[in-house]
Amino acid sequence: DYFYKKERDDILRKSNVSGPKTFPIIGNALEMRNVTTENVFECSLERKRKYGKIHRLWSLNQLSVIVMDVKYIEGVLSSQQIIKKSSFYDILVDWLGRGLVTSSGKKWHTRRRIITPTFHFKILEQFIEIFDQQSTVLVKKMYNKADGKTPINIYPEVSLAALDIITETAMGVKVSAQENPNIEYVRALAHVCKIIGKRFITPIQRLNWLFRLTARRDYLKLHDNINILHKFTDEVIQKRRDALEKALRDGTYEKSSTVEDVATKKRMALLDVLLLSSVNGSPLSNEDIREEVVTFMFAGHDTTTSAMSFILYLISRYPLVQEKLIAEIQNVLGNDNNKSLTYNNLQELKYMECVIKEALRLYPPVASIGRQVTEDLVIEDLNIPAGANVSVPFYLVLRDPDYYDEPDIFKPERFDSAVGQKINPFAFTPFSAGPRNCIGKKFAMLEMKSTVSKMLRHFELLPLGPQVRTASHIITLSVTGVHLGLKPREW
Numbered sequence: 001d002y003f004y005k006k007e008r009d010d011i012l013r014k015s016n017v018s019g020p021k022t023f024p025i026i027g028n029a030l031e032m033r034n035v036t037t038e039n040v041f042e043c044s045l046e047r048k049r050k051y052g053k054i055h056r057l058w059s060l061n062q063l064s065v066i067v068m069d070v071k072y073i074e075g076v077l078s079s080q081q082i083i084k085k086s087s088f089y090d091i092l093v094d095w096l097g098r099g100l101v102t103s104s105g106k107k108w109h110t111r112r113r114i115i116t117p118t119f120h121f122k123i124l125e126q127f128i129e130i131f132d133q134q135s136t137v138l139v140k141k142m143y144n145k146a147d148g149k150t151p152i153n154i155y156p157e158v159s160l161a162a163l164d165i166i167t168e169t170a171m172g173v174k175v176s177a178q179e180n181p182n183i184e185y186v187r188a189l190a191h192v193c194k195i196i197g198k199r200f201i202t203p204i205q206r207l208n209w210l211f212r213l214t215a216r217r218d219y220l221k222l223h224d225n226i227n228i229l230h231k232f233t234d235e236v237i238q239k240r241r242d243a244l245e246k247a248l249r250d251g252t253y254e255k256s257s258t259v260e261d262v263a264t265k266k267r268m269a270l271l272d273v274l275l276l277s278s279v280n281g282s283p284l285s286n287e288d289i290r291e292e293v294v295t296f297m298f299a300g301h302d303t304t305t306s307a308m309s310f311i312l313y314l315i316s317r318y319p320l321v322q323e324k325l326i327a328e329i330q331n332v333l334g335n336d337n338n339k340s341l342t343y344n345n346l347q348e349l350k351y352m353e354c355v356i357k358e359a360l361r362l363y364p365p366v367a368s369i370g371r372q373v374t375e376d377l378v379i380e381d382l383n384i385p386a387g388a389n390v391s392v393p394f395y396l397v398l399r400d401p402d403y404y405d406e407p408d409i410f411k412p413e414r415f416d417s418a419v420g421q422k423i424n425p426f427a428f429t430p431f432s433a434g435p436r437n438c439i440g441k442k443f444a445m446l447e448m449k450s451t452v453s454k455m456l457r458h459f460e461l462l463p464l465g466p467q468v469r470t471a472s473h474i475i476t477l478s479v480t481g482v483h484l485g486l487k488p489r490e491w
């Protein structure tokens with residue numbers, strides 16, 4: 001253990017990378033013993049102050065190199081050599097299998113190629129109607145609470161709306177979570193997210209056998225609930241497969257149809273596009289498809305919930321930004337707040353895009369990402385030994401004063417290309433960048449624009465309730481909830 005660590009520390013030292021004093025066996029466990037979900041960002045900032053924008057940490061015998069300098073972030077994210085995810089992602093495998101988020105190597109390459117057309121703009125365009133319908137349900141529910149004086153924790157409300165959206169777009173089924181938050185599928189998903197979130201921050205639960213041993217009840221509960229989710233998804237896949245095969249038999253679909261052709265004829269769920277795809281002539285099995293569908297459910301639910309909640313919160317706290325947004329919405333959509341939005345309308349909401357980007361900068365839903373270096377890696381003058389994890393803490397990069405003027409201030413105008421400062425693209429990566437960037441980025445932008453503009457058309461957002469206090473729970477959330485007030489808007 002001593003020599004293993006020394007050898008790697010020596011390599012890093014030559015690249016001027018240091019870190020806390022390393023102890024045999026435990027590594028830097030003492031340094032990390034007080035890190036919690038709530039103080040993780042402050043602890044990382046403190047380490048950045050002490051050891052610089054690139055430093056290393058030993059978690060027992062696992063080396064992590066933390067990279068916050070854009071010069072090297074570009075090298076990490078753009079590299080084709082390090083597309084393997086770090087070992088932390090293994091916690092997700094019982095649930096997601098080896099879908100796009102957790103797979104690597106040839107499997108990831110093949111799947112990424114197959115799945116890319118799934119997010120074709122023709123497919124996304126037909127989802128606008130779903131975004132609109134589900135945000136209408138959200139708005140209807142909110143009218144009951146919109147008295148202009150009661151603080152509302154918007155997070156759980158947005159979470160149910162985002163769940164309805166992702167279930168219908170990914171699987172083509174309506175679970176109506178907003179109307180029935182207690183149905184089995186919704187409850188099972190909440191349990192799974194909670195237990196996995198806890199595992200991420202509890203080092204002793206990271207390894208499967210230790211988790212089974214030290215948290216038996218959670219282990220059993222996790223697996224029972226994963227079974228419920230998988231059973232539900234399997235049944236949906238089988239039904240859609242049967243329907244598709246029937247359609248192919250009676251000629252409603254032609255085998256040679258492109259995604260674009262089919263999407264224009266009939267609304268397709270992401271799952272249908274996967275059913276139509278084939279790898280070297282052989283279609284994806286139900287199990288392959290399940291891996292990807294549950295991955296969409298995971299990657300597309302909490303992320304958009306977190307983002308939309310913080311966006312609404314920030315707008316409620318910045319009345320001038322709200323006024324500008326309303327002016328833009330009126331300009332693009334007129335005064336009829338029930339008018340349905342089109343793809344083109346959403347493209348025209350340019351200031352809204354700046355607001356969303358600025359909210360993602362201050363509260364990135366995915367606060368950090370990790371890769372595993374499988375062979376010695378050289379990025380410019382930085383040498384990283386094989387076996388190390390590399391992590392990029394977006395949360396800190398996005399608030400780094402070297403990359404942003406007044407980094408803690410909410411200033412959407414900084415993203416206006418006409419007046420804003422020039423931002424290094426690798427200092428703004430809430431959707432990551434390079435080969436493993438977010439495949440759902442455009443989907444997410446449309447969903448956020450659609451839902452946020454719907455809320456704004458119906459309500460004035462008021463600065464009520466406590467300030468947010470961020471914490472990292474796989475996803476960035478607020479331990480105080482995300483509160484605001486709502487008052488029906490008069491046009």
Ligand code: HEM
Pocket residue numbers: 100101112295296299300301303304307364365366369370429430431432435436437438439440441443444
């Ligand atoms: C605001 C919303 C979202 C944010 C901030 C976000 C952010 C990210 C980030 C940072 C990654 C890279 C993760 C890593 O390297 O570990 C990622 C990957 C991914 N995202 Fe998103 N995401 C969002 C919404 C979505 C949506 C709506 C979907 C699907 C419908 C989606 C599907 C995926 C998938 C499948 C990957 C893995 C891609 C790969 O490794 O090839 N995301 N996302």
